[in-house]
Amino acid sequence: MSFDEMDVDTIWMDGEFVPWDEADVHVLSHGLHYGTGVFEGVRCYDTDKGPAIFRWEEHLDRLYESAKPYELDIPYTREELTEATMELIQRQELQSCYIRPIAFYGYEMLGLNPSECPEQVAIAAWPWGAYLGEEALEEGIDVAVSSWRKHSSSQIPTNSKTTGAYVNSVLASLEAKRNDYVEAIVLNKEGNVAEGPGENIFLVRDGEIYTTGLAESILDGITRRSAIQIAEDLGYTVHDEATISRGELYTADELFFTGTAAEVTPITSVDDTVIGSGTKGPVTDALQTKFFEIVEEQPTEYEDWFTPVEM
Numbered sequence: 001m002s003f004d005e006m007d008v009d010t011i012w013m014d015g016e017f018v019p020w021d022e023a024d025v026h027v028l029s030h031g032l033h034y035g036t037g038v039f040e041g042v043r044c045y046d047t048d049k050g051p052a053i054f055r056w057e058e059h060l061d062r063l064y065e066s067a068k069p070y071e072l073d074i075p076y077t078r079e080e081l082t083e084a085t086m087e088l089i090q091r092q093e094l095q096s097c098y099i100r101p102i103a104f105y106g107y108e109m110l111g112l113n114p115s116e117c118p119e120q121v122a123i124a125a126w127p128w129g130a131y132l133g134e135e136a137l138e139e140g141i142d143v144a145v146s147s148w149r150k151h152s153s154s155q156i157p158t159n160s161k162t163t164g165a166y167v168n169s170v171l172a173s174l175e176a177k178r179n180d181y182v183e184a185i186v187l188n189k190e191g192n193v194a195e196g197p198g199e200n201i202f203l204v205r206d207g208e209i210y211t212t213g214l215a216e217s218i219l220d221g222i223t224r225r226s227a228i229q230i231a232e233d234l235g236y237t238v239h240d241e242a243t244i245s246r247g248e249l250y251t252a253d254e255l256f257f258t259g260t261a262a263e264v265t266p267i268t269s270v271d272d273t274v275i276g277s278g279t280k281g282p283v284t285d286a287l288q289t290k291f292f293e294i295v296e297e298q299p300t301e302y303e304d305w306f307t308p309v310e311m
C-alpha cells in the first residue's frame with residue numbers, strides 16, 4: 001500500500017510536527033549521498049489493554065547505539081523522542097502502526113566527513129500489515145539463498161541499523177523477487193548463514209532451536225531476543241550463538257524468520273527444497289502463537305515489553 005492511500009497526515013521532524021507532505025530534506029543532504037543515517041522499525045500493537053509500543057526502550061537503546069560509530073549525536077533525549085512518538089500516534093489516531101524513527105546527517109556541505117552537517121531526526125508512523133503477506137504467516141514462504149553475501153561487521157558495523165548498509169538487503173531482496181521467491185537468506189563472508197534482508201533466522205532440529213550468533217554479521221534483532229525468551233519460557237532449549245552452515249538449512253526440521261515487520265514467519269522451502277513437512281512446523285507454530293498472543297493480550301508476565309499509548 002502506498003503512503004498516498006493511507007490515512008496519515010503528520011510527521012515529527014527536528015522537534016516539530018509538520019504536515020506529512022512537507023517533511024522534506026535538501027537534495028544535498030549528507031545522508032542521501034553517503035547513507036549516513038540510522039533508523040529503527042518498531043510496532044505499536046492494539047492490545048486488549050489499549051495501544052502499546054512493543055519493546056520501545058530496546059528500540060531506543062539500539063537507535064542511540066547505532067549512531068555511535070558514526071559519531072552522530074542524536075540531539076534529542078529519550079524522553080523527547082518518546083513524547084514525540086506518543087503524540088504522533090495520538091494525533092493520527094493510529095491504534096496499531098509501524099513506527100520509523102530516523103536520524104541522519106543533513107544539509108551543510110558534502111565530502112565524507114560529516115562533522116559539520118547538522119544531525120536531523122524524524123519520526124513517522126503508519127499502518128503496516130503483515131510484511132511478507134497475511135498468508136505468509138500461516139502458509140510459510142519460499143526463500144532462496146542470495147548470491148549476494150552480507151558485509152561483515154569489520155566493513156560496516158552490522159549491529160548498527162545504518163541506512164546506507166541496507167543497499168545489501170535491497171540487492172538480496174530484488175534478486176529473490178526477480179527469481180519468484182518471497183525473500184532471501186543471506187550468507188556471511190565465511191559462507192555461513194547470516195540472516196534475511198530484513199529478518200533474523202531460526203532453525204529447529206530435533207526439538208531444539210538454533211539462531212545465528214551476533215558475530216555472524218547480523219543485526220541484533222529485538223524480535224530475535226523476544227523469540228529466544230518466549231522459546232525458553234515455553235521450555236525449549238535455544239542455542240542463540242549458533243553458526244549455521246548453508247547445508248543445514250536444507251535438512252532443518254523447521255525454519256522461520258523473525259523481525260519487527262516480519263514478526264514470526266515460517267519458511268517452508270529454501271532453493272526449492274522443501275523444509276520438513278513443507279508447512280508451518282510445530283515449534284514454529286507454538287512460538288508464533290505465543291508471540292501473537294503476547295502482542296494481542298499484553299499479558300502481565302510480559303508487561304515490561306510494552307509502553308502504553310494514551311489515546
Ligand code: PPE
Binds near residue numbers: 040169196197198221
Ligand atoms: N535483520 C535485519 C537486516 C533487519 O533489517 C531486521 C529488521 C532484523 C534483522 C530484525 O530486527 P528486529 O526488527 O529488531 O527484530 N528489519 C526492519 C526493516 C524492514 C524494512 O523493510 O524496512 C523491520 O523489521 O522493521
